[in-house]
């Protein structure tokens with residue numbers, strides 16, 4: 095019996111990629127228009143620089159405001175583009191403002207959630223996300239999700255991050271369900287799928303860009319979906335199981 099559905103937030107419900115692209119084209123490309131660096135190279139360099147800084151942020155070594163400042167600073171250094179400190183601060187703020195204003199849910203998210211609710215009104219829907227509590231809960235509210243989502247599990251508030259099994263155990267406890275009664279939907283093979291699988295939660299890998307499952311991983315998702323409506327189809331099928 096399925097009594098709870100857990101959603102990852104970033105790259106699962108919320109489209110970050112589009113917001114990154116808009117902020118890149120609107121703020122960064124015009125700022126360095128004369129430098130001859132192709133926008134794709136700026137984007138690739140930012141993608142390379144992000145994981146290390148994000149890791150330091152999660153470890154408590156960086157404040158959020160420095161995270162974005164350092165991200166741009168390191169990216170521009172790699173690209174041999176120089177900006178004086180006041181200009182870099184201004185650029186970072188404009189980039190963040192544009193990025194935040196461009197965030198949206200993937201188009202099928204609301205209808206998929208409503209399909210689930212119609213299928214089983216007493217289902218507990220939860221969002222399980224890593225990140226700062228204030229920012230993530232504000233974005234979830236801005237997108238109008240609060241009316242459907244009974245439970246928010248956010249790493250900063252819990253004091254532990256996905257994929258740590260304690261994060262998923264806390265989510266099960268707060269949702270008042272056992273692992274076999276829950277499904278986790280997420281885009282990340284390790285952060286979402288490994289962590290949930292490790293405590294016995296059924297998993298759906300949201301694979302929007304049609305990537306192969308990483309062959310070096312020793313675990314597999316229970317289902318795979320190209321978008322949230324396909325993920326919901328899996329759940330509706332599982333709900334019919336005896």
Ligand SMILES: [Mg+2]
Pocket residue numbers: 102103104105106280281282
């Ligand atoms: Mg994600």
